[in-house]
Amino acid sequence: MGAGVDITLSTPGQTSSNEYGWSRPVTTDEHAERFVLLRPLLFTIVYEILGSATESDDVLQDSYLRWSQVDLATVRDTRSYLARLVTRQALNALRASARRREDYVGPWLPEPLLLDENDPSADVVLAESVSMAMLVLLETLTPDERAVFVLREVFGFDYDEIAAAVGKSVPTVHQVAHRAREHVQARRRRFQPLDARKAAQITEQFMTATATGDMAGLLTLLAPHIVWTADSGGKATAARHPVVGAQNVADLLMRLFRTSRQMAALHIRMANCNSAPAVVAHIGDRPQGVLLIEAIDGMITNFYVIRNPDKLVAMTVPRQISR
Template sequence: MTTDEHAERFTLLRPLLFTIVYEILGSVTESDDVLQDSFLRWADVDLATVRDTKSYLAQLVTRQALNALRASARRREDYIGSWLPEPLLLDANDASADVLLAESVSMAMLVLLETLTPDERAVFVLREVFGFDYRGIATAVGKSVETVRQVAHRAREHIQARRKRFEPVDAATTTRITEQFMTAAATGDLEGLLSLLAPDVTWTADSGGKATAARRPVVGAEKVAAVLMSMFRLERLGDLRTEMVNCNNTPALVLSGERLEGVFLIEIADGKITNFYAIRNPDKLLAVAVPRQIGR
C-alpha cells in the first residue's frame, strides 16, 4: 500500500470527516487541525488491516475531536459573553438538497449540541446524523455498546425536548424574506423591518471581548430592530459594506470595512425571522474566506 492510496481514501471521505468533526467541535479552524493530525496518524496505518475505511476514519477523527473538545473546555468556561460556533461558509447549494445534513450544520442545531456533554455530542452526531452502528460508535468513544445506547437515548431526548419544531423553510420563502429584510434594513424602513421579525426574535452576539457587541442576548422585535438599524446606518454612511453568503445552510450577512467586522446568520421559521447569530470575535472569522465541502 502506498502513501498515495492513503491520501486518496482520506480525500474521498474528507467532506464527511470534516462534517463529523465540525459538528462535534463547532469550530472550522479546530476541525482543520484535527483532520491534519488525523491524516498523519492515518498515513502510518497498514491498509491491509482496514476492513471498512469509512468507519475506521470516522472513529479516528471522532477520537481526535473529543480530545480537542475536552482540551478547550476551560477556554469556553472562561469565555467573555455568549459563545457561538464558528460560521461555516458553504457553496450556495452544498447542503440544501439533504435536509438532515442541512439541519445538522445549522447554527440552531450547533448551539443545541453545545448543551450536551462531549460523549453525548459525539454519539448523537455519529448516530443521528451519520447513521453509524452502535458498535462502531462504541469503539470511537471508548465505551461499551450498552453504554453508547444509553448515551444516544439520553442525547436524543435532550435535543428533542429543546428543539423547536417548525416545517422546513423552502428556498423560495427564504430568498423572499431575506431580500425583504435587506431592502428594509438598507433603506432604514423600520416598519418594514418589524413586519419581518418574530415577536420574540433574538439577537445573540459572540465577540469574546475582542469586539464591540452585546454580551447578553437581545430579545424582542423592537430591541433587535434597533440593533439592526444602528448597524445598517453605518453602511449607509459608507463606513461598512455588506455581502450575502450561505453560512451553515442559511442566509448570512458579511459585514466588512477595512477588515472583516462580523458574520450575521439569519434564522427563519413560520415566515418570520426568529434569530440572528452575530459572530464578531475576529478569531472565529478566520475561516470565512474559503467555502467548505460537507457530506454525509
C-alpha cells in the same frame, strides 16, 4: 486536499494485499487518496462535534498523520475506521477547549461555516445538522452525548462502530444515544425551519427593510420574542448580552445598518453559511462580521452574530460538507 492537511508524508515498508491476496507496497498516495475521498464527510463529523472550522482543520491534520502510519491491510472499512479516528481526536479537542469556553467573554457561538453558494442543500438532514440553531443546541450536550448523537442521528453509524469511536460499551452507547435524542427533541422548535427558497425570500425582505430604513417593514418580519445573540469574545464591539424582543432588536438593527452606510470601506454581501443565507460585512478582503438568520413559521426568531475575528478566519474559503 483542503485547508491545513499535509499529505506529503511517506510510509516506507508497508504492504497490503490486493483482491488476489498478493502482497504489494502501500504508498502514501493510497493513504491520501482514501483520506481525500472522505474528507468532506470527516470534516463535517468533526465540525459538528466541535463547532469550529479552524479546530476541525487541526483535528484532520493530526488525524491524517496518524492515518498515514496505518497498515491498510488491517483496515476493513475505511469510512468506519477514519470516522472512529477523527471522532476520538475531536473529543480530545472538545474536552481540552472546555476551560477556554468557561472563561469566554460574552456569549459563545459556533464558528460560521462558509459553504459553496451553489450548494443546493438538498439533503435536509445534513442542512439542519450544520445549522447554527442545531449547533447551539448541541452545545448543551456532554461531549460523549454530542459525538454519539452526531454519529448516529446524522451519519447513521452502527452502535458498535460508535462504541469503538467513543470508547464505551454498546449498551452504554444505546443509553447515551437515547438520552441525547430526548434532549435534542425536547429543545427543538415546534415548527420546522423554512425551506431554502422561503428563507432566501425573508432574507431579501430583511435586507431591503434595513437598507431603506423601513422600520414598519422590518417589524413585520420579526417574531415577538426574537433573540439577538452576538459573539465577540471581547475582541470586537458587540452586545455582551442577548437582546430580546422585536422592537429592541429592530432598533439595534437600524442603528447598525445606519452606521454601516456611513462607512465607505465597509461592504456587505450575502453568503451561504451553515446551509442558510447569511449577511457578511467586509472591509477589503477581511470579514468583519457574519449575521445568520433563523426563520421559523414565516418569522425571524433568532439572529446569530459572530464578530470575534478569530472565528472569522475560516470565512475566506468555502468548505465542502457531506454525510
